[in-house]
Structure formats: C-alpha cells, structure tokens
Amino acid sequence: MLPEQPDVLHLLSRNPLFKMIGEEGLQVLAATARTTSIRSGQVIFDRNDSCNGFFVILTGGVIIERKTDNGEEGIAVLGPGDHFGSELLSDTTRKRLARATALSETSLMKFSRKELREVFSGNPQFEHATRLEHKSYLFAMKKRFPWRNDRENIIFINRKHYFYLIKSLILPVLTGVLLLIPLGLIYIFLFPGSFIMPALMLAELAISFFWSLWKGWDWTNDYSVITDQRLLSLEKVVLFYESRQETPLEAILSLETDTSLAGRWMGFGTIRARTYTGSIEFRYIQNPEWVIALLQEYWSRAKNTQVSINRGEIEADIRSRIAGNKPAPSPLPVNPVTSELESGPLVNSLADFFKLREVHGDAIIFRTHWWILIRKLILPILFLILWVMSLAAAAGGFLGGMEITTFFTYALLGGLVLWVWFLYRIVDWRNDCYMITPDQLIDLHRRPLGSEEKRSAPLKNIQAIEYKRHGMIGILLNFGTVSARIGDTQFTFDYVSDPSSVQKDLFDRFMELSRREKKNEALAERDRIADYIDTYHRMTGEVIPGNINIPPPPDSE
Numbered sequence: 001m002l003p004e005q006p007d008v009l010h011l012l013s014r015n016p017l018f019k020m021i022g023e024e025g026l027q028v029l030a031a032t033a034r035t036t037s038i039r040s041g042q043v044i045f046d047r048n049d050s051c052n053g054f055f056v057i058l059t060g061g062v063i064i065e066r067k068t069d070n071g072e073e074g075i076a077v078l079g080p081g082d083h084f085g086s087e088l089l090s091d092t093t094r095k096r097l098a099r100a101t102a103l104s105e106t107s108l109m110k111f112s113r114k115e116l117r118e119v120f121s122g123n124p125q126f127e128h129a130t131r132l133e134h135k136s137y138l139f140a141m142k143k144r145f146p147w148r149n150d151r152e153n154i155i156f157i158n159r160k161h162y163f164y165l166i167k168s169l170i171l172p173v174l175t176g177v178l179l180l181i182p183l184g185l186i187y188i189f190l191f192p193g194s195f196i197m198p199a200l201m202l203a204e205l206a207i208s209f210f211w212s213l214w215k216g217w218d219w220t221n222d223y224s225v226i227t228d229q230r231l232l233s234l235e236k237v238v239l240f241y242e243s244r245q246e247t248p249l250e251a252i253l254s255l256e257t258d259t260s261l262a263g264r265w266m267g268f269g270t271i272r273a274r275t276y277t278g279s280i281e282f283r284y285i286q287n288p289e290w291v292i293a294l295l296q297e298y299w300s301r302a303k304n305t306q307v308s309i310n311r312g313e314i315e316a317d318i319r320s321r322i323a324g325n326k327p328a329p330s331p332l333p334v335n336p337v338t339s340e341l342e343s344g345p346l347v348n349s350l351a352d353f354f355k356l357r358e359v360h361g362d363a364i365i366f367r368t369h370w371w372i373l374i375r376k377l378i379l380p381i382l383f384l385i386l387w388v389m390s391l392a393a394a395a396g397g398f399l400g401g402m403e404i405t406t407f408f409t410y411a412l413l414g415g416l417v418l419w420v421w422f423l424y425r426i427v428d429w430r431n432d433c434y435m436i437t438p439d440q441l442i443d444l445h446r447r448p449l450g451s452e453e454k455r456s457a458p459l460k461n462i463q464a465i466e467y468k469r470h471g472m473i474g475i476l477l478n479f480g481t482v483s484a485r486i487g488d489t490q491f492t493f494d495y496v497s498d499p500s501s502v503q504k505d506l507f508d509r510f511m512e513l514s515r516r517e518k519k520n521e522a523l524a525e526r527d528r529i530a531d532y533i534d535t536y537h538r539m540t541g542e543v544i545p546g547n548i549n550i551p552p553p554p555d556s557e
Contacts, residue, residue, distance in 0.1 A: 007058075008030045008058065008109070009023075009026055009027065009030055011056065011057075011058060011080055011081040012026050012029065012030060012056065012081075012109075013026060014081045014297060015056065015081055015082070015083060015297075016129075016290065016293045016294040016296075016297050017083060017126075017129055017130065017133060017290075018056075019293055020123060020125045020126040020129050020290060020293075021119055021123050021126050022123075025119065025122075025123065029111070029115075029119065030109075032115060033056075033109040033110065033111055033115070034109070034110045035058070035107060035108065035109055035110070036107070036108050036110055037105070037106070037107055037108075038060070038102040038105075038106040038107075038108060039102065039105060040102055040103065040104045040105055040106075041101065041102065042101070042102050043099060043100070043101050044062065044100040044101065044102060044108075045085070045096050045099070045100050046096065046099045047066075047067060047095075047096055047097065047098060047099055048095050048096060049095065049096045050094065050095065050096075051085070051087045051088045051093065051094060051095065051096060051113075052088075052112070053085055053088065053110045053111065053112065054083065054085045054086070054088040054089065054110070054111045054112075054113075054116060055083060055084050055085045055100075055108045055109065055110055055111075056081070056082070056083045056108065056109040056111075057078055057079060057080050057081065057082050057083070057084075057106065057107075057108060058080060058107040058108060058109060059080055059105075059106060059107040060079075060080075060102060060103065060104045060105055060106025060107060061077065061078060061079050061102070061103040061104055061106065062077075062078045062082075062084060062100055062101065062102055062103060062106060063076070063077050063078075063100070063101050063103055064076040064077075064078065064084055064098050064099070064100055065098060065099045065100075065101065066097065066098045066099075066141060068144075072099075074150070075098070075140060075141075075153075075154065076153040076154070077103070077151060077153060078153070084100055085100070086133055086134055086137035087134075087137070088111075088113055088116070089116070089130040089131070089133055089134040089137075090130075090131065090134040093134070093138075097137075097138075097141045098141060116130070125289070125290070128267065128287050128290070129287060129290040132156075132158065132286055132287050132290065132291075133156075135158060136154075136155075136156050136157050136158050139157045139158065139223075140154045140157055143157075145225075147232070147244065148227070149229070152227050152228065152229050153227060153228045154225065154226075154227050155226045155227055155228055155294060155298060156224075156225065156226040156291060156294055156295075157223055157224070157225045157226075158223065158224060158285070158286060159219065159220065159222060159223060159224075160219065160222060160224075160268075160283065160284035160285070161266065161267070161268035161284040161285070161286050163262065163263075163266055163268055163284060164219065164268075164283075164284040165215075165216065165219045168215045168216075168218070168219060169212050169215055169216070172208050172211035172212040172215060173208065173212060175208055175211075176204065176205055176207070176208025176209070176211075176212075177208075179204050179208075180201060180204060180205065183197060183200055183201045183204060184201065187201070218236075218237060221234075221235070221236035221237075222234060222235050222236065224271075224282040224285055226291075226294060226295055226298065228249075228298055228301070228302075229248060229249060229302070230246050230247060230248045230249055231246060231247050231249065231252075231273055231280050231282075231295070232244060232245070232246040233245045233246070233280050233281070233282065237475065237476065245280055245500065246280070247273060247275050247280055248302070249298055249299050249301075249302035249303075250299075250302040250303055251275045252273050252274070252275060252299055253274050253275055254273075254274045255271065255272070255273055255274075255292060255295060255296060255299070256271075256272050256274070257269050257270065257271050257272070257288045257289075257292050258270050258272075259288065263284075263288075267286060267287055268284050268285060268286050268287075268288065269284075269285060269288035270282065270283050270284070270285065270288070271285055271288055271291060271292050271295070273295070347477060347478055350370055351370070351497050351498070353370075354367070354370040354373070355367070356368075356369065356370065356496070356497040356498075357497065357498075357501075357502075362437060362438050363435050363436065363437045364435065364436045364505050364509075365433050365434070365435050366433060366434045366435075366436075366493060366496045366497075366502055367429070367430065367432065367433050367434075367496075368429065368432060368494065368495040368496060369477065369479035369495050369496065369497045370497075371473065371477055371479060371495075372429065372495050373425075373426070373429045376425045376428070376429055377422065377425055377426070380418060380421045380422040380425055381422070383418050383421075384418050384419075384422065387411070387414060387415055387418055390411060391411060394407055394408070394411070424448055427448045428447060428448055431444075431445075431446040431447070431448065432444070432445050432446070434493040434496065436459075436505055436506055436509050437459075437509075438459075438509060438512070438513075439458065439459050439460070439513065440456050440457065440458060440459055441456060441457045441459060441462075441484060441491055441506075442454065442455070442456045443455040443456070443491065443492075443493075455491070457484075457486050457489075457491050458486075459509055459510055459513055460510075460513050460517075461486045462484050462485070462486055462506075462510050467480055467481065467482040467483070467499035467500060467502065467503045468480050468481055468483075468499070469499060478497065478498055478499075479495055479496060479497050479498070479499065480495070480496070480499035481493065481494050481495065481496070481499065482496060482499050482502045482503050482506065484506065493506075
C-alpha cells in the first residue's frame, strides 16, 4: 500500500536533492509523479538498459549493484526517502551503469527526464545540485574504495572545484613564461646562433609542462566523501604518500561553511565538520549549500539511529535485571576523527631503517624524522669531507713544506674530534624521543653525557589533538608536528614521521581511557535506573521477568 500524500511530501522533503525546489515545488512534483509497486527480488533496471526513469523509494528497500572482476558488488542499500537512477540526471549518460533490485515489497515514485527538466527550468539551484549528484554517482560507479564497508553507501564524492586546479597551475605556468623571456633575450642579444640557449629554453619549457601535468594529476587524486556512516577526506601525492582522514557521522558536534568572494561568484566554499578532538575540512567544495544540506540530513539520521540504539540497550538492561540476569556489556563509543596515511615505499623503508616508531611493551616510542638528523649532520659531514681531502692531498705530496709526522698528528687529532662530533650528533638525535604510555604523554630530551629533560602529562586531560606537516619538504617526506592541547598548554611531538599515524596512536590511547570511563558511567547509570525499577516492583509486589510493563502505582487514597 502506498503512503498517503502527506507521507510522500515528508519523504521528498527529507531527500536533500528535492529540498532545493521548496514546498510548492514538492507538492507539484508529488502530484504529477507516477507510483509503482515492485515485488521482492524483481530487477527494476539492469546494466546497459535505457535510462527511462529517476526513482524515489516510498516503502521497502532497493540494492544497487555493479559488475566487477570478482562478480557482482553491492554499492548501496537504499530505503524510504532515498533515490536512485541518477544516470537520468544528465543527457550525457544514456545507458544504466548498475543493476537495481528490490529487496522486499517496494513502492516507488518514478520521474521522467521531461518532468525533471521542468523542475530544472525554474530552479537553477536544483539544476546545479543534480549535476553534482550525477558527477558524484559516476565517481562512485567507476572507482573502487578498499576502505568501504559492505553495507556502506557512498552518498557524495567529488574533487575540489576547478578554481583550485587553476590556482595550482599559476605558479608552474608563470615560471615557465617568465623564465622563457630572459632566456630568449639572452639568446637574441648575447648569444645569437648558440645551441646552448635554445636547449635551455626547451628544457625550461619541459620542466614547466611536466610540473603543470603533475599538479593536474595531483588534483585528480584528492576527494571529499560522504557516506551514510562517516565523512572522509582523501589526499594523495603521487609516489610519496596517501592519506585518509575520517570521522563517523554521529561523532560530529557542529557543521559550518564559509565562502570567499571568488567562491560566492564561482560556486565553491569550505565545509567544516567539528568533533571534540579536531575537525575535517572539505575545501573548495562545489555547491557547498547543497552538500551541507546533504550532510545535515545524514548526520540527523545517524543521531536518530544512535538514540534508538541507546533506548534499546536501556530496555534490554531493564529486562535482564528484572529477570535476574547479568546486564550485557555496553558497546564502546565511536572514534571521532581518525586518520590513515600510507607513505611511499622509499619513505617507509627509511622510516624502518632509522626506527622512527618502536613499540616497547605498552609504550610507543617516536623519534624525530631522519631529515632532522641529516640537518644535524650537515656540518660534521662537510668537515669530514675536507678532512678526507686533506689526507688525499698529503698522500699526493701537497703538504706545503709541513713535515709528514706533524701533519698526520694534527690530522689524527682533527679526525678523532670530527668523528666524535659526528657520532655525538647521531646519539643526541636518537636520545630525543616522545612516548605514549597507557596513561601518559612523555617528552624526553637527553644529552649524551649531559643533562636530561623530561616532560609528562596525563593522557586523560587531553582536550584536542591535531597535526600539521611543515612546508613542501614535510609534505613530500611526510613528517610534521602533532599537538595535544592540555588545559592552557600545548604538548607537542615535533618533526615526527607520519604525523597522522602518530595522531591516531595518541587518539587511540586517549579513547581507551575515555571509553572505560564512559562505559563505567553508563553502567552505573543503568544500574541506578534498574534499581529504581526493581525496587518499584518489589514495593508493588509484582516482579514480571521478561516483561517491563510497569503496573500503575497504588491509589494514594
């Protein structure tokens, strides 16, 4: 049986795509749309079918599947209020890219291309949203995401706005043009007929071209993703690292947007999702008004789902207590912001060689990046090179009148000092480390044969955790600083390798403590409520195992 008209309007208004057309538009759309019933297991459309409809689910459920090398893969399981058939939203897609099958007795609203175009004509915001929806659908169909769960629906996925690509190309293009002009002038007025200057100009143009190409390729590897379970920000620098920052929807505290003057003119902005340990930003996102409406809808759904789960746990606990059983353990809270980053093979090999992360018992030990060690060793290495060159000069007989015995005496002492200096820098680098224990943060600075400084802070007092990678070198070699705010002070792990993973280790330890405390608090509260219920039943003389229908209190008269 189809829902009544008010229910249809409610379902359409919950859909972020149709929110853009307003209440009057929804009423017109609901009145003109056709409805159809589908039996369980029936294929609604298959791959390569003609695109003859856009659907909104009224009742029941639908699974969307695509064909892969490993067979059929379910990419979305949809319910009432959700839509599918996004191929119809663009004239460029004429064939279905996936199969849609009813999971149960299902009622659908069906819209034709003509009906949607009539909505387009009077609502440019809706038209822009459908274009973005179509582009997002194509990405979801064509790309594979190893991090996706089996029952996780990708709601939105897109790259940064083209403005970001243009902005990224300014430097390589201008560099190529501005360097070409002086090289051309030098060739014309100073070295006419020279073969070197044309070669330099060609080399400069080639560098500018491949730099621009690399920037464009880098742009294609960054994505902002919304699923029905979480937000994700995916970044990749080819050959160096690949990162993923994410947060579950129910862990979001607030959502906000901001746009620049250029963003308002060209239709892009920044969406920021804040949690109590950090935030995720979707920068240069297209049509931010529609994307945040989409995000708010699924954020609301996630919160409502969590409320239902909590109510179910309380009910199950009360039933168990009344029946005299031990309450079931409560699930642990979700992680707010987590990040994963996979460095390139060369960076990983060097990190393993220098032992930048070690686990000793319950403690995780981090050292500053090997690039910091190289910076410390530059001067000793330069002087050691000069020392070796002086030995080579002595072996060649270029002593300038100095006796060989005197020279080698000074050379031996100088070499000993230089090697001690070299080894001292290595030991000094190795002795500086950061530690995460089950309950503390520790910052340890120990000088070889000298003083030792140690700072520590309770893990449970952390209020916020964030990380930053420093400059181009930090991005390419994947190192940076992880900061933990504790009260009014900042506790920093400076120049650590793979800072997002360090942040994750730190956050995991913090969450272990937080989870235990929340679990104990929840159990205590549930026990208190169950004690009230149990006491009430004893006072009324009625104990009903397995049934928590509470009798009315005795008449006070």
